[in-house]
Amino acid sequence: MIETFDAVVVGAGHNGLTAALYLADEGWDVCVLERNDEPGGSVRSDELTREGYIHDTHSTNQNLFVGSQVFEEFGDELREAGLAFSRSDKPFANVYPDDESLRVYQDVDRTREAFEAHSPADAAGWNTLREEFGRFAETLVPLMGQPLPSVAAGRTLLDAVQIERPSGLIDLAQIPLSSTRELGDAYFETPEAKALMACWGLHIDFGPDVSGGAMFPFLESFTALSEGISVATGGASAIPEALTTLIETRGGEVRTNAEVTAVDTQDGRATGVTLTDGTTIRAREAVVANLTPTVLYDRLVDDAALPESFRETVDRYEYGPGTMMIHLALDELPDWTAGEDLSEFAYVHIAPDVDTLAETYTAAQNGQLPESPMLIVGQTTAVDASRTPDDGQILWIQVRALPSEIDGDAAGEIDATDWDTAASPMADRVLDKLETYAPGVRDSIRDRDVHSPADLEATNPNLVGGDSVAGSHHLRQNFLWRPFPGWSRYGTPVDELYVCGASTWPGAGNNATSGQLCAQRVLAQPFEERVIETVEEYVGDAATAVQQRLS
Numbered sequence: 001m002i003e004t005f006d007a008v009v010v011g012a013g014h015n016g017l018t019a020a021l022y023l024a025d026e027g028w029d030v031c032v033l034e035r036n037d038e039p040g041g042s043v044r045s046d047e048l049t050r051e052g053y054i055h056d057t058h059s060t061n062q063n064l065f066v067g068s069q070v071f072e073e074f075g076d077e078l079r080e081a082g083l084a085f086s087r088s089d090k091p092f093a094n095v096y097p098d099d100e101s102l103r104v105y106q107d108v109d110r111t112r113e114a115f116e117a118h119s120p121a122d123a124a125g126w127n128t129l130r131e132e133f134g135r136f137a138e139t140l141v142p143l144m145g146q147p148l149p150s151v152a153a154g155r156t157l158l159d160a161v162q163i164e165r166p167s168g169l170i171d172l173a174q175i176p177l178s179s180t181r182e183l184g185d186a187y188f189e190t191p192e193a194k195a196l197m198a199c200w201g202l203h204i205d206f207g208p209d210v211s212g213g214a215m216f217p218f219l220e221s222f223t224a225l226s227e228g229i230s231v232a233t234g235g236a237s238a239i240p241e242a243l244t245t246l247i248e249t250r251g252g253e254v255r256t257n258a259e260v261t262a263v264d265t266q267d268g269r270a271t272g273v274t275l276t277d278g279t280t281i282r283a284r285e286a287v288v289a290n291l292t293p294t295v296l297y298d299r300l301v302d303d304a305a306l307p308e309s310f311r312e313t314v315d316r317y318e319y320g321p322g323t324m325m326i327h328l329a330l331d332e333l334p335d336w337t338a339g340e341d342l343s344e345f346a347y348v349h350i351a352p353d354v355d356t357l358a359e360t361y362t363a364a365q366n367g368q369l370p371e372s373p374m375l376i377v378g379q380t381t382a383v384d385a386s387r388t389p390d391d392g393q394i395l396w397i398q399v400r401a402l403p404s405e406i407d408g409d410a411a412g413e414i415d416a417t418d419w420d421t422a423a424s425p426m427a428d429r430v431l432d433k434l435e436t437y438a439p440g441v442r443d444s445i446r447d448r449d450v451h452s453p454a455d456l457e458a459t460n461p462n463l464v465g466g467d468s469v470a471g472s473h474h475l476r477q478n479f480l481w482r483p484f485p486g487w488s489r490y491g492t493p494v495d496e497l498y499v500c501g502a503s504t505w506p507g508a509g510n511n512a513t514s515g516q517l518c519a520q521r522v523l524a525q526p527f528e529e530r531v532i533e534t535v536e537e538y539v540g541d542a543a544t545a546v547q548q549r550l551s
């Protein structure tokens, strides 16, 4: 007998799980199918180096989840299911050559003093930006949790106009539309402060000279200032595990080792899915795919079910450069030359200046292994000491930005052009760099586990080419254009097939927003659904025209 559910969700990333939770909460019978042996996707933890050493395999900073709507609505129940967060009030710092550093504490005065000691002009710039962030938070930040386009988003914009007047809003919008270099040049004096902001842009795929790159650094820096940085206590897997408990409490199921090979369609409508072993599972109301467009449409949906023009749109979807993860088990946390309390910070960024960040980004875009990649050094055990069973420490190093496919090495040292061979020497380059800022760290390493961009994609097909954010967030592919113009509200050309996840608005990060908004779209009444489709059609035409001009 063929199993049938109200909704089948493909992929147990935190967005797929969130969508399933909202549907199950409305009484829907849901089944989440996950190809891996654990749910979570890029929100997972595991013993990667030694027994009892719990590393966050991919994402570690859970600020977005803590601030999400799903945590606001289901927080008590998620806590009862075991979810807790450990917060650092020393969120992030940057180290530079010659023992220079800049620190951002959760304490506003202490941060101002740290900037003041470095440069009074930088301190003034930081304060001005912080005030601008206050205006931004009051007016435009709510858009990040709303569907685009939507009546709610329209209201937010109207309210913003009332508060700021059109001129104020136009003035304010200049910040997020800037590149990170422009942002740094407008507000800061020293190369160090400029690099502090530009580093956050490279967390996504914003090299210093890409317009729109300033938005993430602007939001992330001042959110970290006010909230600190939180990691999931005991490991990132606590998030998918708690979400799974809530789904199961409502009668839903989360099945692992269940890879979907096809979304089944009939007469233009999704009817269910087929698994690797040939099993069919039917969906009465909806199939929700927590997948990036190329995985969904190139591998799972029959071409015959898609209009030819849509196929061409899918082919134009772009991915950003790759990421490498280096997980270390250490005797002790790094002894930074720039000062002792640096080992207490959640993140330490290593990037000397904006020009080097630009060279790194350009090298990655051109298939070259960068000479000096940017390092995001997550000092996991400084935030959550429960991650090791003894006095050992854990470091989480994200290496940005790397080519997905290697054509050469900007430093002329690594000959390999495949990631299997290049991963180890590249990791050595990274650790040598870390050693110059924290001498002795290499001797302190008990074990290491390196994941190249190719490894990341192998563990999660959404990370195409090792792109940690499942698709470029440049202006032409963000907001109304994510993933495609006219398809920013989680629908697809196949009836009853919906899509959520990092490749949909509001994009990557553990915000759980697309899962929530997608479920709300699935639950929309027929009249609402028709309104959404009509608006999408009109806005889609306009958005396509704008995208063509932007390209």
Ligand SMILES: Cc1cc2nc3c(=O)[nH]c(=O)nc-3n(C[C@H](O)[C@H](O)[C@H](O)COP(=O)(O)OP(=O)(O)OC[C@H]3O[C@@H](n4cnc5c(N)ncnc54)[C@H](O)[C@@H]3O)c2cc1C
Residues within 6 Å of the ligand: 010, 011, 012, 013, 014, 015, 016, 033, 034, 035, 036, 039, 040, 041, 042, 043, 057, 058, 059, 060, 061, 062, 063, 064, 258, 259, 260, 261, 290, 291, 295, 323, 325, 398, 456, 459, 460, 461, 462, 463, 467, 468, 469, 500, 501, 502, 503, 507, 508, 509, 510, 511
């Ligand atoms: C290395 C790295 C570091 C990051 N750091 C941070 C951070 O610190 N903070 C932050 O907020 N964000 C971070 N991010 C981004 C963030 O983790 C992701 O944007 C987010 O987790 C994406 O969630 P998702 O729900 O869209 O889906 P995903 O996490 O991509 O999950 C999708 C799931 O679908 C499954 N799947 C795929 N194909 C199939 C199939 N055919 N059948 C069944 N299952 C399938 C996958 O196995 C996966 O489990 C990081 C990402 C990476 C890769």
